[in-house]
Amino acid sequence: MTTANTTRFNAEALSWDTNPSVQLATALAHKAYLARLPPPPTLSTYNVLDLGCGTGLLSLALAPSVRSVTAVDAAEGMIAALESKLSSSSPDNNTAGTVKNVRAVHALLTDPSDPCLATDPVTGHPQQGRRFDLVVSHLVLHHIPSLLPLFQTIHGCLAPGGRVMVTDFEDFGPDARKFHPEGKMDGVERHGVERGAMRALLEGAGFVDVKVETAFEMAKQVETEPGSGVVGPVVVFPFLICEGRRV
Known part of the structure; x- marks a missing residue:
């Protein structure tokens, strides 16, 4: 993620959750993920990595269904907002003190063996070579300059048999550009993602x-x-969900 992205998201972190489109897109993505994942008790054993987690809207939505969520974002402001939600000293939100299986991590992840991923959110203990059952990422791909290194990193973060599920709006033609106001194009690398690509x-x-x-x-x-x-x-924007499995 570029400097333009982190600067923008740091500035918008405190107001991020007040955007109705952000809330709706996250709710719809969460529903799409659950529809494609196994039901409990299998899903309840999953350790999940949420890349580009923002303020943790998707992480917190997934948390009741899985064993753990490691929530990673390169924008310090976004991680601070999530940590505030997770803190028992933050009385102005419904998650305060109740979510015990989400860990917020401020990092630009490029290495599957990065020590920032080692700590188990549930036990608080480090696990050397820790890997995940599922990697998710929502509305992040259009901010990443080069996507192949990202997916290579994701592949390395997964345990054998683990799955990736990422969602972003589709590049369906010229109107896809309208997803972002012109004043917020800094850090937008592409206007949606293409199916074949x-x-x-x-x-x-x-x-x-x-x-x-x-x-x-x-x-x-x-x-x-x-x-x-x-x-x-x-404008009606189609969103793609892109899935794969590590052998």
Whole structure:
């Protein structure tokens, strides 16, 4: 993730959760993940890595269904917001003091063996060579300059048989650019992801059983004119879910 991204997300961290589109997209992604994952008791054993977790909306949604979530983000402000939610000294949210299986990590992850991943959120103890049953990432791919190294890192973070599931809006043509206001294009590397390209990326990173399909659609108000700052028209954005398994 670029400096432009971390600067922007640090600045927006405190207000991030007040954006209705952020909340809706996360809720729909969470539903899409659960529909494709095994039910309890199998899912209850999963150790999950959430890359680009932001303020932890998806991490906290997944937490009741899995054993643990390691939530990683390169923006210190986003991780501080998540840590505030996890802290018992933060009385202004419903998660305070109740979530015991999520660990917030401030890092730009490029190495599956990075020590920042070693600590088990449940026990608090380090585990050398710790690997995950599932890696998720939501609305992150369009901010990453080069996606193949990311998926190679994800592949390395998974235990044998582990799965990746990532969601982002689809590049469905010129209107995909409207997902972001023109004033927030810093750090946007692509206007959505393409089905064929995502399949090739996952296979190129070593994944098998690759699937790329529409996860959901989300209506979002966009600018009346590029750069106007005035929102009005509604565009329906398709979101892709991209899956693969490590042998």
